[in-house]
Amino acid sequence: MLDTLITIIIALGIVFVLWYFLKNVTTLIINSVVGLITLIVVSQMNLLGMESFRVTWGAVLVCALGGLPGAILLIILNFAGINI
Template sequence: MIETIITIAIVIAAIGVLYYFLKQATTLIINAVVGLVLLFLINHFGVMSAIGGTDLPISLSTVIICALGGVIGVVLLVLLDLAGIVL
């Protein structure tokens, strides 16, 4: 009887941990997609040219930064470009 209760408790704990990580992963995926779309829109509409910078190149390094950093990654790329550092 005690083995059944322990098993049920372990399963409930595993479901709770899995739910937490999936919830966090969903947030990270949404942030990455928004960052990549924002990078595309900045290049498409020429926002960087309007504020005195050069167009942000869509390369492997910029895509990885936007995918991992999301909106904060795009802001970092814009600030680096305005400072004259291009990746």
């Protein structure tokens, strides 16, 4: 009986930890997609003086890790003349 109770408690703990991490991963994925879409839209529509901006693997990596703040950072760096 005690073994069954311990197994159930461990299983519930694993489910809680997985739920917590998957909830955060979903938020990270959504933020990354929004950042990439923002960067591509601003780049393709030549908004904010981005006509010289090219979407490179470095820019995609920054947006994938940073999301919307990463896209804003790339736009600010483009204004300063720095391209990644």
